[in-house]
Amino acid sequence: MIALVDCNNFYVSCERVFRPELELKPVVVLSNNDGCIISRSNEAKKLGIAMGEPAFKREKFMKENGVVCFSSNYALYGDMSQRVMDTLREAAPEIEVYSIDEAFLNLAGIQNLYSFAERLREKVKKDTGIPVSIGIGNTKSLAKIANKEAKNGNGVFIIDNPHIRKAILMNTPIGKVWGIGRRHQKRLLGYNIDNAYRFSQLSDNWVKKNMTVVGHRIQRELRGEPCISMEQVPPAKKVIATTRAFGKKLTDKSLIKEAVATYAVRCAEKLRKQQSAANLLTVFIHTDPFSATESVYYKSQTAILPIASNHNTVLVKAAYKALETIFIEGLKYKKAGVIVEAIVPENNLQGNLFFEGNQAKLNILSEVNDSINRRYGRDTLRLAAQGNKKEWKLRQQKLSKGYTTKLDEIIDVKS
DNA sequence: TCTGGGGTCCTAGGACCC
């Protein structure tokens, strides 16, 4: 059997660990730039606040209803996530970390699943302060559905026989099934397939033809046939992106260059972390897509690197060059991004006859750079090109502290 | 004034090869 452990309202729960007085109060966490609402406590959900709603549309409502608002603090959430995953790893022989707040556990060989799950919930809560729900089934898709059931009930739910499976599937709206998005939902509803059970009973051929092998896999999983296996070691990323909306609209080219340089450095860091290097680098910039008065400009340019690289200076240079070809003076830019692709292992680089460059030197530079920044914090050592004015930086007006990630913001315990 | 960010997989169709 497979369990899906899912943290309840994860970002909100992380904030509450350090602000316990917010328990039972409506709390939300905003996306980057304080733009959208991306995590809600149960109390906030009950007030009718929807996932992904623009925060500015709800500002008045939230004030009136005493909703507590946080900017997103990804350093904190990432750290809390690791703590949760460490606890899960101790409990189960095989674990797949599926996202920042979810993990699949292989429960083969474990007796009395229900009490195992209950004890695990308590242990995670005790070790980390984070509440989780656990759904169990014999496929990943069924574990997902069981998890929804667990969230609505008392935190644990097991689908362990065909009768329960049928009843739960009939109770699951088709759009809530893992892997069925808006498009497929709409289409299936058109055929009066409104719940997971009906979908599972469709003919294999129809599903294969209309929803590709992906849809067919989901269908078989709902019938109880495991098709999606556990992946204990996360595969290396094939695409890495760093993209941000600016805190305010920018026209000044030097500021946009700083932002793009910083994003290129972030991509280089992510590449080095997974020990790979990229052959392609794309830069894009665009104006405000929601503007009613200005026309929208959206442009990207891809550069081919002479040798696959993960070095800050190389990527920044390539990004600058690409930016030159797409930047138009006079526009108000809202967002930029750097994307690296054609990723290969760093220890197996194809040379280039016509390119001169001292790779060994660059490698040493990166190592020194990373070790300093690991020790003293990100961007302690940085390129001048990244600037320090940070006028393009995110708006984060309600940021919580780095309780577990910054020594000078560590939580105080009063005696 | 204010609307996130970062990924994966699959398919169809074009280019090209022998």
Place this chain on the structure above:
DNA sequence: TCTGGGGTCCTAGGACCC
């Protein structure tokens, strides 16, 4: 009216996830 057959590789776009 006839105009092969069988591949591979690449890319854009669609669909989905958290």
